[in-house]
Every structure is written in C-alpha cells, then in structure tokens.
Amino acid sequence: MRIEGMRLVCGLIVVIVLLNSKKSESRRSKSGSRSNSFEYNAINCRAHSASLVDYGGVGDGKTSNTKAFENAIRNLSQYESKGGAQLYVPAGKWLTGSFNLISHFTLYLHQHAVLLASQDMNEWPVIKPLPSYGRGRDAAAGRYTSLIFGTNLTDVIITGDNGTIDGQGAFWWQQFHKKKLKYTRPYLIELMFSDNIQISNLTLLNSPSWHVHPTYSSNIIIKGITINAPVTSPNTDGINPDSCTNTRIEDCYIVSGDDCVAVKSGWDEYGIKFGMPTKQLAIRRLTCISPYSATIALGSEMSGGIEDVRAEDITAINTESGVRIKTAVGRGGYVKDIYVKRMYLHTMKWAFWMTGNYGSHADSHYDPNALPEIKGINYRDVVAENVSMAARLEGISKDPFTGICMANVTIGLAAKHKKQPWTCTDIQGVTSGVTPQPCDLLPDQGPKKITACDFPPENLPIDMVELKKCSYTMKHA
Numbered sequence: 001m002r003i004e005g006m007r008l009v010c011g012l013i014v015v016i017v018l019l020n021s022k023k024s025e026s027r028r029s030k031s032g033s034r035s036n037s038f039e040y041n042a043i044n045c046r047a048h049s050a051s052l053v054d055y056g057g058v059g060d061g062k063t064s065n066t067k068a069f070e071n072a073i074r075n076l077s078q079y080e081s082k083g084g085a086q087l088y089v090p091a092g093k094w095l096t097g098s099f100n101l102i103s104h105f106t107l108y109l110h111q112h113a114v115l116l117a118s119q120d121m122n123e124w125p126v127i128k129p130l131p132s133y134g135r136g137r138d139a140a141a142g143r144y145t146s147l148i149f150g151t152n153l154t155d156v157i158i159t160g161d162n163g164t165i166d167g168q169g170a171f172w173w174q175q176f177h178k179k180k181l182k183y184t185r186p187y188l189i190e191l192m193f194s195d196n197i198q199i200s201n202l203t204l205l206n207s208p209s210w211h212v213h214p215t216y217s218s219n220i221i222i223k224g225i226t227i228n229a230p231v232t233s234p235n236t237d238g239i240n241p242d243s244c245t246n247t248r249i250e251d252c253y254i255v256s257g258d259d260c261v262a263v264k265s266g267w268d269e270y271g272i273k274f275g276m277p278t279k280q281l282a283i284r285r286l287t288c289i290s291p292y293s294a295t296i297a298l299g300s301e302m303s304g305g306i307e308d309v310r311a312e313d314i315t316a317i318n319t320e321s322g323v324r325i326k327t328a329v330g331r332g333g334y335v336k337d338i339y340v341k342r343m344y345l346h347t348m349k350w351a352f353w354m355t356g357n358y359g360s361h362a363d364s365h366y367d368p369n370a371l372p373e374i375k376g377i378n379y380r381d382v383v384a385e386n387v388s389m390a391a392r393l394e395g396i397s398k399d400p401f402t403g404i405c406m407a408n409v410t411i412g413l414a415a416k417h418k419k420q421p422w423t424c425t426d427i428q429g430v431t432s433g434v435t436p437q438p439c440d441l442l443p444d445q446g447p448k449k450i451t452a453c454d455f456p457p458e459n460l461p462i463d464m465v466e467l468k469k470c471s472y473t474m475k476h477a
C-alpha cells in the first residue's frame with residue numbers, strides 16, 4: 001500500500017514538474033534543488049527517506065560530513081521499528097570519516113555522489129582487533145574503524161545508482177610502506193555480526209586496505225560492484241567474506257593490488273578458538289584483474305574452516321592465479337567442498353595454485369599440530385590462455401590435500417612457459433579431459449568420470465532471496 005502510495009505521489013510530482021518545467025528549471029538554478037525519482041531492487045524498501053543535506057551535509061569535497069552522517073543516522077534510528085529509513089546522498093563530493101550504520105537502514109548514493117574518505121586520523125576511531133584474528137594485520141594493538149561500519153545489525157543496505165566511495169588510500173599505503181602505522185588500516189566497508197545485508201550497484205575506489213569485509217554475518221547479497229585500486233597497492237583485496245554463512249557475490253568487476261575475492265575464517269589459534277566457518281558461498285560472473293594475486297583466494301586465514309563454495313562464470317585477465325588455496329601448518333580448520341565451473345583465464349602465472357606452506361602466522365603461539373584439512377576441490381570447464389605454468393599444487397607432508405578433481409580443462413601455455421607445466425606434491429585426486437597432461441598424482445579417469453567434479457544439485461538458500469522493487473522521490477537532485 002505504502003509503495004503504491006509513493007508511486008502515485010511520484011507520478012503526480014512528475015506531472016507537476018512537467019507542467020512547471022520552466023519554473024522548476026529556474027528554481028533549480030537558484031537553490032540547486034529539484035525533485036528526483038528513482039527505483040532499485042532491494043531486500044527491503046523503506047517507509048521513510050531523508051537526504052544528507054537535511055542534516056547539514058555539504059558536498060564540496062572539503063567540508064567534513066562525519067557529523068552530518070552521524071546526526072542523520074541517529075535521527076533516522078527512530079524509524080528502525082517503523083518500516084526503516086533510507087539516507088540519500090545527492091550528487092556532490094562528500095568528505096567523511098568513519099560512521100556507523102543502524103538496522104533496517106539503506107544508504108543510497110546518487111550516480112554522481114562520491115564519498116571521499118577523510119585523511120584526518122582523528123576521524124577514524126580505533127577499535128579492538130577481530131576476535132578470530134587475535135591482532136591487527138598491520139599492527140597488533142588495534143584497528144581503525146572502517147569508513148562505513150556496522151555491528152550487530154539486521155537488514156542493512158548500501159546501494160546506489162553506481163555512486164562512488166573513494167577511500168583515497170594512497171595516504172594510508174604510504175604510511176604502511178614507511179611502517180608508520182600505530183594501528184591496522186581501515187577497510188572501506190565492514191559489517192560484523194550482522195544478518196540480511198545487501199551491498200550493490202556501487203563503485204569502490206582505492207580502499208586503504210580491503211574494500212568489502214562482511215564478517216561473522218549471514219544472508220548477504222553483494223551485486224553489481226565495481227572495485228578499482230592500483231595493481232601495486234598493498235592489501236587492497238576486493239571482497240572478503242570472513243566467517244560468513246549464506247552469501248552470494250554476483251556481477252562484480254574488480255581490479256586490485258591483492259586478491260579480487262578472498263574467502264577467510266580467522267587466523268591460527270585465534271581462528272580455531274573462535275571456530276566460525278565461511279560456508280554456503282556463491283560467486284558468479286566475476287571479472288578480475290590482479291597481476292600479483294589470485295582471482296579467488298581461499299585463505300590464507302581459514303582456521304574456522306571454509307566449506308561449500310561455488311564459483312561459476314569467472315573471468316580473470318592478467319592475474320597471478322585462478323582459484324587458489326593458501327594455508328599452513330598451525331592454521332587448523334579446513335577447506336572442503338569447493339566447486340568451480342566455467343572459468344576463463346587469460347595471461348596468468350598459474351591456472352591452479354595450492355599452497356600448504358603459506359606461513360604468515362599471527363604470532364609464535366600457533367599449534368604446530370594444528371594441520372588444515374583440504375579436501376574435495378573441484379574444477380570443471382576451465383579454459384586458460386597464455387599461462388606460464390598450468391599448476392603448482394603443494395600439499396603438506398603427512399597432511400595431503402585430497403579429493404582434487406579437474407575435468408574438461410584446456411590450458412594454453414605462453415610462448416615463454418615453464419619447462420614443467422605441472423608440479424604436484426602431497427596431493428591426491430583425479431582428472432578427466434585435462435590438457436596439458438597432468439602430473440602423475442592426478443591420474444586421468446577417462447571421459448565417463450567427467451561428472452565427478454560437478455556442483456551439488458540443490459541451490460543455496462541465498463539464491464531463493466528475491467529482491468523487491470523500491471521507488472522513491474527526493475526533493476534534492
């Protein structure tokens with residue numbers, strides 16, 4: 001009923017705007033404001049909508065909007081139990097430090113809205129390290145809160161008409177390289193302990209570190225995200241689902257200095273103790289460019305376990321490796337039931353890469369008997385061109401990676417390829433229809449076994465979630 005009402009209002013406004021087009025043009029030139037209607041798909045629509053400008057926001061690229069965001073979100077929290085609220089960010093450059101979201105809330109960015117991350121350290125509150133990591137990754141003490149942060153929330157949407165969030169990371173990358181950081185760099189977007197999350201139709205640029213980090217969360221849709229950071233920038237991973245259940249990542253285009261997608265679940269003894277896996281994860285229609293990292297990494301922090309990951313229609317260009325497993329003695333946990341199909345790779349160092357001696361420990365207290373279990377890793381329908389080496393598969397001595405399955409894989413080697421296209425140690429598995437001919441540890445089973453590396457037949461629960469069409473009319477353009 002409410003939506004219908006809004007549509008009606010919206011229709012009336014269109015008529016009025018048409019009738020008064022001359023008048024509204026002149027009003028627009030004087031005050032810079034006019035009505036603006038838009039629609040998008042979301043897990044939930046909101047009964048109430050307000051603009052950042054209503055709360056003193058200034059989009060000049062110079063004035064800090066941290067207080068405006070805080071005031072807006074505090075004010076809009078009154079609608080949490082009354083149909084939820086949307087905060088609309090109009091066209092403009094909106095400088096801001098870190099701010100916190102609330103439940104039943106949508107942050108919507110106009111096509112020409114750019115959130116610019118502040119470079120004033122005082123605009124970034126410091127919080128405790130993640131419990132499943134024990135310490136910050138750059139510095140042990142703590143970590144700067146992400147630009148857009150939320151914890152213990154439900155029903156949160158960050159979306160827009162491809163509006164932009166620019167982390168202005170160069171400042172942080174310099175501090176990192178000079179080892180001047182007291183605390184770990186912030187992420188661009190982090191949601192912790194939250195449920196029912198949508199992050200869609202945005203362009204994310206130059207995060208100080210990872211771009212999108214959902215952690216200890218469930219029921220997550222990440223769709224239509226463009227991420228761009230220099231390919232040499234440090235740790236600028238694209239999307240990192242970390243100890244999350246039931247997630248779908250779709251239609252994303254990522255250029256970054258680290259893994260395009262990195263699936264994680266905590267670090268060594270801290271991750272084992274916390275014990276929260278990442279499971280039920282679909283990744284589809286991803287395009288990745290990352291010359292020094294993986295298209296999709298599983299790990300290296302995987303101590304809470306990673307299971308039931310399904311990646312399909314994955315394209316990588318000028319990227320180090322495809323779907324890569326990174327782990328080490330001391331990690332514990334597991335990586336199991338991983339499915340990859342229809343992967344197209346062009347100009348790669350390795351089509352397949354698994355590493356059992358990644359190292360990189362949180363501290364020296366890791367348990368040397370905590371061996372990771374890696375099993376059931378399936379790849380099919382893979383085409384790769386201009387590849388230096390087909391595969392480098394290194395399990396752990398007395399802890400082999402098992403149940404590796406590869407079917408219908410064609411790898412075209414580069415003119416300057418490695419002499420030996422496959423190296424395999426401490427692994428077990430089977431292949432079918434794979435060229436060039438795999439190593440002896442992955443014997444060919446003949447064409448009958450080709451279904452062995454298939455996806456499970458049943459859908460993930462997140463694939464049943466249908467988005468609703470939401471319509472709004474705002475006073476501000």
Ligand SMILES: *[C@@H]1O[C@H](CO)[C@@H](O)[C@H](O)[C@H]1NC(C)=O
Binds near residue numbers: 040200201223
């Ligand atoms: C994202 O934008 C596309 C095209 O602009 C639109 O079709 C789609 O519905 C939007 N997706 C979401 C989740 O809002």
Ligand SMILES: *[C@@H]1O[C@H](CO)[C@@H](O)[C@H](O)[C@H]1NC(C)=O
Binds near residue numbers: 054055075078
């Ligand atoms: C915040 O909400 C209250 C209650 O609805 C309203 O009266 C007030 O004007 C709002 N403040 C701002 C700055 O919009």
Ligand SMILES: *[C@@H]1O[C@H](CO)[C@@H](O)[C@H](O)[C@H]1NC(C)=O
Binds near residue numbers: 151152193
């Ligand atoms: C958020 O939820 C977690 C896990 O349930 C809990 O440990 C933590 O105290 C909560 N934090 C806040 C700020 O409520």
Ligand SMILES: *[C@@H]1O[C@H](CO)[C@@H](O)[C@H](O)[C@H]1NC(C)=O
Binds near residue numbers: 202
């Ligand atoms: C969103 O904007 C980026 C950067 O301008 C652009 O590369 C991308 O194609 C746009 N995406 C859509 C769906 O319009």
Ligand SMILES: *[C@@H]1O[C@H](CO)[C@@H](O)[C@H](O)[C@H]1NC(C)=O
Binds near residue numbers: 347348388414
């Ligand atoms: C093949 O890969 C090499 C790097 O290994 C690169 O220099 C070259 O441009 C690529 N060739 C094509 C045709 O993409």
Ligand SMILES: *[C@@H]1O[C@H](CO)[C@@H](O)[C@H](O)[C@H]1NC(C)=O
Binds near residue numbers: 381
């Ligand atoms: C093998 O993979 C290619 C590329 O994805 C695909 O076009 C073809 O249908 C696959 N063949 C079989 C038998 O599945």
